[in-house]
Amino acid sequence: xxxxxxxxxATTWGGLQYPWGSARIIGLLVTSAVAAAIFxxxxxxxxxxxxxxxxxxxxxxxxxxxxxxVLGVSMTGVMAYLPTYLQMVHTMTPTExxxxxxxxVGGMILTSIGIGALITRTGHYKVFPIIGLCxxxxxxxxxxxxxxxxxxxxxGIYIFVYGFGLGMVMQVxxxxxxxxFPITVVx
Numbered sequence: 001x002x003x004x005x006x007x008x009x010a011t012t013w014g015g016l017q018y019p020w021g022s023a024r025i026i027g028l029l030v031t032s033a034v035a036a037a038i039f040x041x042x043x044x045x046x047x048x049x050x051x052x053x054x055x056x057x058x059x060x061x062x063x064x065x066x067x068x069x070v071l072g073v074s075m076t077g078v079m080a081y082l083p084t085y086l087q088m089v090h091t092m093t094p095t096e097x098x099x100x101x102x103x104x105v106g107g108m109i110l111t112s113i114g115i116g117a118l119i120t121r122t123g124h125y126k127v128f129p130i131i132g133l134c135x136x137x138x139x140x141x142x143x144x145x146x147x148x149x150x151x152x153x154x155x156g157i158y159i160f161v162y163g164f165g166l167g168m169v170m171q172v173x174x175x176x177x178x179x180x181f182p183i184t185v186v187x
Contacts, residue, residue, distance in 0.1 A: 002031065003031075003032045003033075003036040003039060004032075006028045006029070006031045006032040006035065007028070009028050010025050010029050013025060013028075040053060052185070055181070055185070058180050060176050060177060060179075060180040061177055061181075064129075064174075064176050067129055067133060067169065067173055068173055070133070071136065071166070071169055071170070071173075074136060075166070077140075078104075078139075078140065078143060078162060079101075081143075082097070082101065082143070082159070083101070085146060089146075089148050090152065100152070100155070100159070101159065103156045103157070103160040103163060104159040104160065104162055104166070106160065106163065107159075107160040107161070107162070107163025107164035108163040108164075108167040108170070109167065110164070110167065111132075111164050111165075111166075111167025112167040112171050114167075115167065115168055115171075115172065119172070119175070125172055125176065126176075128168045128169070128172045129168070129169050129172050129176070132165045132166070132167070132168025132169035132172070133165070133169055134165070135161065135162075135164055135165030135168060136162060136165035137165075138161060138165070139159075139161040139162025139163075139164075139165050140162065142161060142162075143158050143159075143162060146158070
């Protein structure tokens with residue numbers, strides 16, 4: 001809690017309320033790093049850890065976790081920014097801005113179902129997270145090009161591309177981790 005809270009405060013306040021190099025922001029970042037290290041040490045020593053650290057010795061778990069962190073940061077940025085952009089630039093209501101997220105959800109659903117069926121039929125899954133993260137990166141790039149003049153159809157296509165990439169990655173990462181461990185530790 002301490003590690004996460006101080007990191008959130010540092011990234012929220014940094015550059016806005018306080019300069020990035022200020023003692024407050026640096027102190028929050030250092031506190032976050034120290035608290036995270038203490039968490040790992042405690043988890044390594046406790047009999048019944050909240051997060052069993054030995055799981056991270058598995059390469060698939062470590063890579064899937066790293067990819068999930070990158071994906072989570074991306075999703076947080078996109079899902080926090082887009083509704084604000086739509087409300088401020090295109091003068092949409094919050095409800096209308098929410099409806100504009102449907103292309104992303106549609107892309108995710110279509111891809112997740114299609115990739116799931118393909119994996120079930122072939123048994124091959126390793127390539128999908130790599131391709132999916134590349135598509136997510138393309139979607140993020142497209143979304144970074146938004147201006148006040150960007151039309152809603154263009155925005156919808158950009159959001160769909162982003163969702164299409166998410167659909168190739170999210171469930172497959174869970175599948176990779178679940179297949180890497182015995183059923184007793186899958187939960």
